[in-house]
Amino acid sequence: MISHxxxxxxxxxxxxxxxxxxxxxxxxxxxxxxxxxxxxxTHGGVGFLSWAVLIQARNFRDFWECGISGSVATAIDADHFIAAQSFSLKAALSLRSRPFLHSTTLTLLLCLILFVTGYTLNKGWIKLLSVMCFVAWTSHHVRDGSRRGLWFPPFGSTPLIPYKLYLTITLVLPLVLMLLVH
Incomplete structure (x- = not known):
């Protein structure tokens, strides 16, 4: 188990x-x-491996979940194209402001709503999804935060996350959640 x-x-x-x-x-x-x-x-790989750490992935179903987590981590960047109202990579990379799914306030709120919904309806899969989204989206935001800071509208943005701190958060977050979940 520890070797995984x-x-x-x-x-x-x-x-x-x-x-x-x-x-x-x-x-x-x-x-x-x-x-x-x-x-x-990279976002997908970080989401995949963060979930693998959290659930200590060992079988096909576990790796299927890891794939979903990686996809969720990557999917955030679709908001660049939505905000640009174009499929042009140049337009998506030339936005004047951050697109909506890069709002840490919004993604934390969505995770909280998912978790409370799962808890209220007693649906384990919704609670699981809330944790998966939290891991995937937070890892994405922290990685981007090393280049742009975290964005907490309406409060503003943090300074850039120092590179070593970004690596530390990325490595420690799934371990902490693994201990909390199990």
């Missing part, structure tokens, strides 16, 4: 480091496309 957690945590750190290093090395005509692809894959 060590493997997933090590993989999580590696995904973060590679996902932050590789975009710097990309240039050329399709640089923005490659950087966006690497960024999305």
């Amino acid at each position: 957690v060590i493997l997933y945590e090590s993989s999580l750190l590696l995904v973060c480091l590679l996902g932050d290093y590789l975009p710097v090395k990309v240039s050329g005509n399709h640089g923005n496309l490659w950087r966006a692809l690497i960024d999305s894959l």
Whole structure:
């Protein structure tokens, strides 16, 4: 059991480091496309592995859940295209303000609503979904926060999250939730 957690945590750190290093090395005509692809894959990998740590994934169903978590972590960036009202990558990357799903206030509120709904209706799968969304969205926001800070409308934004703190939060959050959930 502990060996799984060590493997997933090590993989999580590696995904973060590679996902932050590789975009710097990309240039050329399709640089923005490659950087966006690497960024999305990194968000997905972090969401996948964070959930793997939390549930100590060992079987097909567990990895299926990890895939959903990774997809949820990646899906946040669809709001760039929604806000740009275009499928153009250039338009999505040229927004003047942050798109709505990058609001930490909103995503925390959505997670809380999901959890309370699951608790009220006594539906375990809704409570599970609320924790999954919390892990996926928080990991996405923290990673983005290392470049832009966290956005808490209507209160404003935090300063940039220092790189080592971003890595620490990313590695510790699923461990803390694992202890709370189990």
